[in-house]
Amino acid sequence: MITVSTSLAKPSGYHHGDLREALVAAGLAILEEGGDPKALSLREAARRAGVSAMAPYRHFADKEALLAAVAAVGFGRLREALLAADGRGSGREALVGQGVAYVAFACANPALFRLMFGSAPCPRDGDLDAASRSSFAVLTERVAALVPPAEAADWALHCWATVHGLAALSIDGQFGGSGENPEAMARRVLSLSALPSEC
């Protein structure tokens, strides 16, 4: 069945790449409003972008493909946030800054964060994997500058796990009792320094 959008927005006014971008933007907005990837449909993304319900299929095979594209944009934004935080310090301070930025990103975008890292209905395609790796690389490069080469990969996992745990526990309300700001708590806890003291 083909349904036609009743939106008054220009249904044929998009260039190829623009429509894709508009659909991803609509997907991001729906995700943040609904709080659950299940709340996102290609049909609703099309409605918001002002195109017919069939138009998204020019770019996305199904809803999961759109979710993967949204997650990839999320990893791009996370990478930017980590890079910006890293640039505000050096050494361990830069690493702590990255961790605080990771927690802040999760708290500001909980549904997007859950989509990016959850086992949700989001297939790992090439673009998403590349975006994810590119984001993780900001952390691994900073860690590699701080620890012996042989331990760098494991320390990167260690640091990732710590900041991911702080982020997940924060957005799931597990620190709710303290009432403390999650970023301030993350800065304090991460400043204890998980890295070998000789670094």
Add this chain to the structure above:
Amino acid sequence: MITVSTSLAKPSGYHHGDLREALVAAGLAILEEGGDPKALSLREAARRAGVSAMAPYRHFADKEALLAAVAAVGFGRLREALLAADGRGSGREALVGQGVAYVAFACANPALFRLMFGSAPCPRDGDLDAASRSSFAVLTERVAALVPPAEAADWALHCWATVHGLAALSIDGQFGGSGENPEAMARRVLSLSALPSEC
């Protein structure tokens, strides 16, 4: 509307506490099969326990109250797993053992773990809070024996975040590429030692 169970199991054969326990056991089983707290209903728990659909209301006001009871049982099991692991070592080794046990618990019971720590529809009641605190105490006591008193609370949060991150990333398939056993990976990463080296 009152519906009567068609089960042949004895509908009136439970003592008061036994029925509650049977319903919680049914809830645990449903959770592990369905993988999602939304898959659990009081009606289905009643059916499995062989009682009428109204019988659960003697113990649980609603589905959320049953979920809270199931989560509390989960924290009791986690506490037992942490204690057992802690008892197999001393000092830092015991702490690493607890971390590995935490990850193993999550991997063996992913749906239960998500219910316990997620922002899912599970109200925090007194029993659940007590069970959660009691479980966390196993970690905090071990940490307190290893670090200066003034830093103990923050180090406990640090260690919790690290093992929670490892657990969450494991059950969400984020380490899938390596194919490594999550417990082995956790042991290696945690053995890097996040605690101050003088401890």
